[in-house]
Amino acid sequence: MKVYIEKTGKTVNVKAASVNALLKKLNINPVTVLVVKNGTLVTEDAKLSEKDQIKILAVVSGG
Amino acid sequence: MTCKNGSKEPVFVLTSGEKLCKNCFNLYFERKARKCIRQHELIGKKERIAVALSGGKDSSVLLTLLASITRQMKNVELFAILIDEGIKGYRPFTKKDAEKLCKKLKVKLYVYSFKKELGYSLDEMLKKLKKGPCTVCGTFRRYLLNKKARELKADKIAFGHNADDEAQSIVMNLFRSNNDAAARLGVINGLKKDARFIRRIKPLYFLLEKEVTAYAFLNGISGKFVECPYAGAAYRGEVRIMLNDFENKHPGTKTGILSAFLETLPLLKEKFMKEGDIGFCRKCREPTSAEECMACRLLEQLKKK
Numbered sequence: 001m002k003v004y005i006e007k008t009g010k011t012v013n014v015k016a017a018s019v020n021a022l023l024k025k026l027n028i029n030p031v032t033v034l035v036v037k038n039g040t041l042v043t044e045d046a047k048l049s050e051k052d053q054i055k056i057l058a059v060v061s062g063g
Numbered sequence: 064m065t066c067k068n069g070s071k072e073p074v075f076v077l078t079s080g081e082k083l084c085k086n087c088f089n090l091y092f093e094r095k096a097r098k099c100i101r102q103h104e105l106i107g108k109k110e111r112i113a114v115a116l117s118g119g120k121d122s123s124v125l126l127t128l129l130a131s132i133t134r135q136m137k138n139v140e141l142f143a144i145l146i147d148e149g150i151k152g153y154r155p156f157t158k159k160d161a162e163k164l165c166k167k168l169k170v171k172l173y174v175y176s177f178k179k180e181l182g183y184s185l186d187e188m189l190k191k192l193k194k195g196p197c198t199v200c201g202t203f204r205r206y207l208l209n210k211k212a213r214e215l216k217a218d219k220i221a222f223g224h225n226a227d228d229e230a231q232s233i234v235m236n237l238f239r240s241n242n243d244a245a246a247r248l249g250v251i252n253g254l255k256k257d258a259r260f261i262r263r264i265k266p267l268y269f270l271l272e273k274e275v276t277a278y279a280f281l282n283g284i285s286g287k288f289v290e291c292p293y294a295g296a297a298y299r300g301e302v303r304i305m306l307n308d309f310e311n312k313h314p315g316t317k318t319g320i321l322s323a324f325l326e327t328l329p330l331l332k333e334k335f336m337k338e339g340d341i342g343f344c345r346k347c348r349e350p351t352s353a354e355e356c357m358a359c360r361l362l363e364q365l366k367k368k
Contacts, residue, residue, distance in 0.1 A: 007290070031307045034277055041074040041280060043082060059276045060290055 001050050007058040020044045022054070032059050075277050078314045085281050092278045096128050096266050103250040105264040106219070109138040113217035113261070115208055116143040116165070116172065118157030120285035121223030123164050124275050125267055127284055129221060130168040144211055144220075146204050147176040149184025156289045164284075175211055177203055183365060189293075191368040192361065196293035199361060206349060206358035212261045224265045227272035230317040231302045233324045238302075243352075246335035249328050260341055260350040271317060 003022065004011045016022035019035045019042060030044055036055040037046060048054065073082035083091060100106055114129060116122045126143055133139040145161050147154050158174070165172040178184045183191075185200050192199055212220045229248060236245040250268045267275060279285035294300060309316040343349065344356035351357070 029307050029311050031273060031311045034273065034280060036280070040072070041085075041277060043073050043076050057276065057280065058290070059273045060294070 001048060001052050001054060003054040003056060005056045007056075007060075015050075016048055018044075018048055019046045022048060023056075026056075028056065033057060034059060074281065075274070078271070078318065088277065089281065092270065092274060093128065095269055097132065099250060099269055100132065100264075100266050103264075105221075105251055105266055106133070106136070106139060108136070110218040111140045111142070111216055112219050112221055112264075113208075113212040113215060114141065114143045114170075114221045115223070116145050116161050117223075118145065118154075118159070118161030118164070119223070120279040121225055121228075121267065121272075121275055123160065123223075123284050124279050125221060125223040126164060126168065126170060127282070128266065130170055142171040142173065142215065142217075144208060144215070145172060145174045146207050147174060147178075148200055148204065149177050149186055150291065150293070151186055153289055153291050160285075173211065173215065175207055177207075180207055181362065188361075188365060191365055194361070195297060197297045197299060200293070202357045202361060206356070209259075209261050210349060213259065217261055219262045219264050221264050221266060223267055223275075225267045225270050225272050225275050226317050226321055227303070227306070229265070229268060229324075230306055230320040231299050233320055234302050234306065235299060242331055243335050245324075246328070246331040249325070249332075259343065259348070269318070269321070 001014060001016070002011055003014050003026075005026075012026070014022060014025055016025055019037075020030070022035070023030050023033070023044070034057040035042055035044070035046070036057060037048065038053050071084035071086075074085050075083050075088045077083065077091070106112060112129065112133070114122065114126045116126055126141075129141055133141045143161070143165055145158060147158060162172060164170075176184075177188070181203060185196070185203075188199055188203075189196055208220055232248055233245065236242065236248070249265075251262060251264050270278075276285075306317060306320075341350045342352060342354070344351045344359055345354055346359040347356060349356050349358070
């Protein structure tokens, strides 16, 4: 599936059955991001399929 | 608090493991902020509150919440102050978001820039000074916020600092054995009997950064993601990564740090902060614990370069 990573502004192709698995593959600490599936915020145990549009949002304080 | 509507998809899992749908999460978040304001008496019945607005998600969430809360308080006035440090490729974006939000919420926004008020933008300052960007930026931001809030007759300044920010500050002060600075942390700081120092309040103190980001996303508050170009260079950045690793392995680490700190804070305040302790800078008359405030010392260095 196509995954857009907000922090880098890049889109990557990854195969993963759940949000948890996706973050593990991308080596991203779940505490530091929010995952949006097809426009909706989802939890780490949410299931993913090849057709899903995924966005990984960074949890960062601006100041 | 439990999410009673089982048919709704959960959008967030709390540190406790509890899963919440959008409505329950919003309720949880707003209640926690309101409880913090009530329990720590952050807002009085007749006060002018200045919100330190950057246009980032934390201060935007704070302004949105406070606008909603104070709407029911007849004698509380709310306005926002934005300090434009002059960081190319960063502040112009967040400034636009801040202006849009204030217009939407019908909150008066005052904008002051480093360049106009101090003679140099932050980018210009950092080319001349051999200091960490956050030290220079923080010093002048605090200086201008206090000065301008006082001139605008604010009783308090509200900051969007969240639980992550505070846990990082606590650990940084601990690692550097800086108890004097730690005594100035907490949900509310400043002393009551000081007309020149405007007290600082942090209504989002007990909410995690991830919770604030989720609230911003779910309620369409934050604009496009923009990170301060100087963020990675800071010591704080290293502490943030360390605490996030710990939080992932041991959920509850950050709130644990806050709880333990808040128990010892009265002792720190007793030792390091006493009524009448705040002096005034001999140059600018702004509050400081030294003879000359850090802002004046840095400005002096800038003039010499």
